[in-house]
Amino acid sequence: xxxxxxxxxxxxxxxxxxxxxxxxxxxxxxxxxxxxxxxxxxxxxxxxxxxxxxxxxxxxxxxxxxxxxxxxxxxxxxxxxxxxxxxxxxxxxxxxxxxxxxxxxxxxxx
Amino acid sequence: xxxxxxxxxxxxxxxxxxxxxxxxxxxxxxxxxxxxxxxxxxxxxxxxxxxxxxxxxxxxxxxxxxxxxxxxxxxxxxxxxxxxxxxxxxxxxxxxxxxxxxxxxxxxxxxxxxxxxxxxxxxxxxxxxxxxxxxxxxxxxxxxxxxxxxxxxxxxxxxxxxxxxxxxxxxxxxxxxxxxxxxxxxxxxxxxxxxxxxxxxxxxxxxxxxxxxxxxxxxxxxxxxxxxxxxxxxxxxx
Numbered sequence: 217x218x219x220x221x222x223x224x225x226x227x228x229x230x231x232x233x234x235x236x237x238x239x240x241x242x243x244x245x246x247x248x249x250x251x252x253x254x255x256x257x258x259x260x261x262x263x264x265x266x267x268x269x270x271x272x273x274x275x276x277x278x279x280x281x282x283x284x285x286x287x288x289x290x291x292x293x294x295x296x297x298x299x300x301x302x303x304x305x306x307x308x309x310x311x312x313x314x315x316x317x318x319x320x321x322x323x324x325x326x
Numbered sequence: 327x328x329x330x331x332x333x334x335x336x337x338x339x340x341x342x343x344x345x346x347x348x349x350x351x352x353x354x355x356x357x358x359x360x361x362x363x364x365x366x367x368x369x370x371x372x373x374x375x376x377x378x379x380x381x382x383x384x385x386x387x388x389x390x391x392x393x394x395x396x397x398x399x400x401x402x403x404x405x406x407x408x409x410x411x412x413x414x415x416x417x418x419x420x421x422x423x424x425x426x427x428x429x430x431x432x433x434x435x436x437x438x439x440x441x442x443x444x445x446x447x448x449x450x451x452x453x454x455x456x457x458x459x460x461x462x463x464x465x466x467x468x469x470x471x472x473x474x475x476x477x478x479x480x481x482x483x484x485x486x487x488x489x490x491x492x493x494x495x496x497x498x499x500x501x502x503x504x505x506x507x508x509x510x511x512x513x514x515x516x517x518x519x520x521x522x523x524x525x526x527x528x529x530x531x532x533x534x535x536x537x538x539x540x541x542x543x544x545x546x547x548x549x550x551x552x553x554x555x556x557x558x559x560x561x562x563x564x
């Protein structure tokens with residue numbers, strides 16, 4: 217294992233545990249409602265939305281919107297959404313997205 | 327109270343028992359994380375250390391997304407981990423009543439087990455009049471074993487997959503994140519943070535190399551969501 221990998225993992229572990237511990241230590245001072253509480257509540261959803269949007273639309277520096285015709289990620293996104301809405305099952309939705317892309321790639325010329 | 331206060335031991339095992347179905351779903355995406363970790367060049371020891379010490383699924387998926395051995399963006403990954411896990415601050419804060427009788431070191435120790443699923447189940451028990459720190463530890467210990475073991479299993483099994491792209495596994499990330507995101511849907515209040523976060527990320531990703539768009543989108547989107555909440559409250563009061 218490289219030193220930078222070890223540092224990254226220890227850094228991730230330290231910051232995550234610090235947050236878990238700080239919540240308890242600051243419990244009396246943390247607002248249960250209001251702007252800050254709402255802000256923290258929205259962080260995970262916003263992070264995940266930010267994470268998937270460029271992937272789904274295949275956007276990157278020098279590769280603008282619509283550069284690729286029907287990227288695999290877009291196909292996966294549609295499949296995952298349909299399966300999740302129907303089944304409410306995280307694993308089924310994820311597996312469905314992967315299978316959809318696998319099938320798409322079996323198609324000759326795709 | 328009619329019900330006698332149950333012993334810590336029985337509370338622990340109640341936590342373990344009630345958590346079993348959740349542990350199965352955690353283990354299933356733990357296997358996926360392990361397979362993806364192998365593709366990104368993480369060794370068995372790295373998988374064991376990260377799952378065992380960080381023990382926070384969503385942030386570990388985010389970290390893998392940016393994992394490039396040889397030139398690891400150490401700071402960016404640690405910052406992104408902090409942002410993704412910031413929500414745990416409020417979770418441990420709400421659990422304070424459960425640990426108020428414990429010494430500080432023991433109370434802090436129990437907080438290691440705070441994550442979405444364990445917190446949600448312990449809060450549900452508290453709302454029913456139960457719940458205890460032993461219960462939280464029961465769910466947490468099972469969750470930790472399920473997560474660590476399944477990610478290791480995925481890492482070992484993944485070594486037998488020759489061409490991940492052929493099997494569509496390269497999109498497993500995006501697929502997992504979309505499913506996780508959809509699972510977080512609580513109502514119309516989520517529209518603004520998600521849309522603004524996505525747009526901010528798209529703009530950032532088209533101009534900036536690296537994974538900074540995750541952090542920019544996460545901060546801008548969540549602030550927009552909180553502003554929209556404020557505005558809605560004001561409008562409802564008026």
